[in-house]
Amino acid sequence: MIIKHIFEKIALGGMIPSAMLLTTMPPTIAQTQKPNVIYILGDDLGIGELSCYGETKLSTPNIDRLAIEGMKFMNHYSGNTVSSPSRAVLMTGLNPGVCYIRGNMENEFDCSLEPSMVVLPEVFKAAGYTTGAFGKWGLGITNHKGKENPLNNGFDCFTGPGSQTAAHNYFPSYIVRNGKKLKLKKNTYSLDTIMSDAFTFIRKNAKAKKPFFCYIPTMIPHAGMMAPPALHEKWRKVFPQFDNEVSNFGGRTVVNTVAGFAAMMEYLDSNVGTILNLLKEYGIDKNTMIIFSSDNGAHSAGNHLIEFWNSTAGLRGKKRDLYEGGIKAPMLVRWLGVVPPGSTTDHISAFWDVLPTICELIKQPIPEQNTGISFLETIKGQQANQKKHDFLFFEFAIDKNGKQNVKSQAVRMNNWKAVKLGKESIELYDLSKDPTEKNNVAAENPAIVTKMECIIKESHTPTKDDSPNMKKKKKKILLTNKITDFEL
Numbered sequence: 446m447i448i449k450h451i452f453e454k455i456a457l458g459g460m461i462p463s464a465m466l467l468t469t470m471p472p473t474i475a476q477t478q479k480p481n482v483i484y485i486l487g488d489d490l491g492i493g494e495l496s497c498y499g500e501t502k503l504s505t506p507n508i509d510r511l512a513i514e515g516m517k518f519m520n521h522y523s524g525n526t527v528s529s530p531s532r533a534v535l536m537t538g539l540n541p542g543v544c545y546i547r548g549n550m551e552n553e554f555d556c557s558l559e560p561s562m563v564v565l566p567e568v569f570k571a572a573g574y575t576t577g578a579f580g581k582w583g584l585g586i587t588n589h590k591g592k593e594n595p596l597n598n599g600f601d602c603f604t605g606p607g608s609q610t611a612a613h614n615y616f617p618s619y620i621v622r623n624g625k626k627l628k629l630k631k632n633t634y635s636l637d638t639i640m641s642d643a644f645t646f647i648r649k650n651a652k653a654k655k656p657f658f659c660y661i662p663t664m665i666p667h668a669g670m671m672a673p674p675a676l677h678e679k680w681r682k683v684f685p686q687f688d689n690e691v692s693n694f695g696g697r698t699v700v701n702t703v704a705g706f707a708a709m710m711e712y713l714d715s716n717v718g719t720i721l722n723l724l725k726e727y728g729i730d731k732n733t734m735i736i737f738s739s740d741n742g743a744h745s746a747g748n749h750l751i752e753f754w755n756s757t758a759g760l761r762g763k764k765r766d767l768y769e770g771g772i773k774a775p776m777l778v779r780w781l782g783v784v785p786p787g788s789t790t791d792h793i794s795a796f797w798d799v800l801p802t803i804c805e806l807i808k809q810p811i812p813e814q815n816t817g818i819s820f821l822e823t824i825k826g827q828q829a830n831q832k833k834h835d836f837l838f839f840e841f842a843i844d845k846n847g848k849q850n851v852k853s854q855a856v857r858m859n860n861w862k863a864v865k866l867g868k869e870s871i872e873l874y875d876l877s878k879d880p881t882e883k884n885n886v887a888a889e890n891p892a893i894v895t896k897m898e899c900i901i902k903e904s905h906t907p908t909k910d911d912s913p914n915m916k917k918k919k920k921k922i923l924l925t926n927k928i929t930d931f932e933l
Contacts, residue, residue, distance in 0.1 A: 497511075
């Protein structure tokens with residue numbers, strides 16, 4: 446399928462690195478010695494919701510192991526402040542100012558990756574890796590036969606919800622496995638099936654001694670506060686005072702959302718523990734790099750009490766904001782024998798740096814569209830050799846009738862942070878003195894404000910408006926496919 450996809454990209458005028466043609470040949474011995482990579486992506490997981498970043502009301506011991514045995518990033522940023530554009534940035538290496546989407550789209554077909562680009566799983570395929578994705582894709586309809594499907598973007602296998610909207614229901618009637626519906630028994634917690642497939646993928650490739658990329662964009666702890674019932678009841682006994690906190694998100698009522706969140710976090714942490722045990726069991730612990738992060742800051746939907754949990758670690762803002770609490774993400778990297786254990790870095794990085802990091806790691810050409818900088822030197826403990834960004838630019842838009850309307854923009858430049866809300870004047874913060882962005886110092890620093898204004902102007906590119914022909918095509922697609930095919 447990947448070979449067919451490459452030729453489709455060539456037909457569309459895409460620039461395909463010559464190394465992509467390695468997929469036509471069997472992997473060499475050198476290729477099989479490349480490290481496996483597991484990338485785990487939390488959904489709306491706030492940086493303060495892990496005990497290794499300061500959470501005190503619950504413990505995440507298995508996730509904390511990634512920090513204890515690896516590196517903790519203190520200045521890592523997501524690709525955006527909501528799901529779909531953040532995942533698009535991760536896959537493409539495009540920064541938010543040039544990414545084709547800047548917000549969640551009303552029509553999920555609009556979220557699909559551009560066929561002309563070489564994306565993260567395709568880079569792995571070019572290096573002879575087996576690739577699998579398990580969880581929330583967030584970039585289109587996963588059982589559609591077009592470019593929206595993960596299988597048409599470099600993944601050999603996929604198990605997860607049929608769409609981003611469907612991912613909000615944790616007890617669906619079916620999920621999608623490899624482009625086809627997989628019916629579930631009533632009251633099945635869908636993540637049980639999804640994670641089981643991820644574990645099988647790891648076992649299969651470990652036994653075959655094949656290098657693999659396992660992408661796990663989990664659906665938790667997104668709003669809904671839904672966990673397996675027994676686990677939820679366990680935490681209701683811990684927090685009975687919150688039984689009056691109720692959510693009805695995704696069509697299912699949850700009593701005690703505090704207990705629901707705690708149960709989701711224990712579930713996520715337990716799955717990370719299973720992965721760590723599998724790596725050790727199959728003797729690939731030292732040849733596997735694990736990256737753990739989140740697609741954006743903490744949310745407050747579904748009656749999630751982010752103040753109770755200190756979900757943003759005291760930072761201002763949350764999901765849908767470009768203040769630190771909306772875009773600063775946890776990132777832990779563990780690779781035994783390579784990443785210095787128990788280390789912490791202040792290196793400023795973002796989702797668009799993941800693609801070039803992987804390219805350098807597995808010795809592949811960096812795709813032409815990339816705008817990021819590899820942080821491989823940092824995770825190897827050689828920070829003196831690490832290249833740095835002049836600045837990071839962020840842009841968040843609201844989709845209205847297929848047109849993306851910019852709501853906010855932000856710039857991180859060394860310790861300076863600028864935030865611009867719509868047509869309002871730029872706000873300026875010195876993060877070295879004011880990490881919670883409480884004191885706007887724009888008036889005292891006019892030269893910095895002028896520079897930030899120039900960066901915002903130069904970094905923004907127009908969003909892609911749909912042409913009349915494209916709109917007709919999308920309408921035809923929707924008419925020829927029953928909408929129930931895309932809903933769970």
